[in-house]
Amino acid sequence: MQHDFAVRIANRGDLKALINIYPQLQPDDPALALDDAERIWEQISHYPGSGIFVGLVSDILVSTCTLIVVPNLTRGGAPYGLIENVVTHAFHRRQGYGQAVLRAAIASAWNSRCYKVMLLTGSKEPTTLKFYRDVGFEQNKTGFQIRQIPARA
Template identity: 55%
Template sequence: MLVRPAEKSDVPALLDLYQHLSPGDASPELADAERIFDQLSAYSGSMIALCEVDGTIAGSCVLVVVPNLTRGGRPYALIENVVTHRDFRRRGIGRQILDFAVNAALQAGCYKVMLMTGSTRPETHAFYRSAGFEPSKTGFQKRQLEARREA
């Protein structure tokens, strides 16, 4: 098991992996996805963290480091799109990816790391708690796309 930052060459496999997050969700064309990957990579400290198992991308999350004028100018981080391939679940991959992303955020000087989940499943909430996240804020959204439905 290898946890590392994604490279541009990983984009096609990531697009396939995201179908395990939102089955049937529209994927961008490869050229557009690679451009988006470059945009994300341009933000200092931001990345897609992934876990590779025997050459297969088994899970990932997106880490975005946001510059900030409060907290002494220390940035904060957001984690989004946490996903593990169906065939690799319950092996500790999600935890490894989150730990990797959180450590990267701390190395970037972030004073906090936030994530939100649309899941209502108690086991999902327990997973995030076991990874050190606490439900300490209330989230609000305005959406242009419908929220993902749990399978």
């Protein structure tokens, strides 16, 4: 990892870079207009504890994930965290940036009193599964989903 690497929560000024990195996660998704991205970013920012975490090398966005903190009426009212949209730019993979961004999101979830943090991956790639295990995630539950948009191949 380079010395000029930093992780922080995204701001409105990061939206163009986010729009540019997300196709590496879902290449077939339709492009998102900046106006739409601004509206969605505003919605995410209203969820206490939630945010889009970005990893930057020399102020260039190289990695990101989204944390949503969900209020909860069980577990003594402790919320839980959901992580989505984990992606590192192809030229910057296997350098620790993705793990650093995930660790920052997890730490933020703990600071928000979350009792657990969950994520799903459709990947069966051993390297992807190892990536999540190396950050501390356990593959110990059965996940179900119902989709309106088809899963990627």
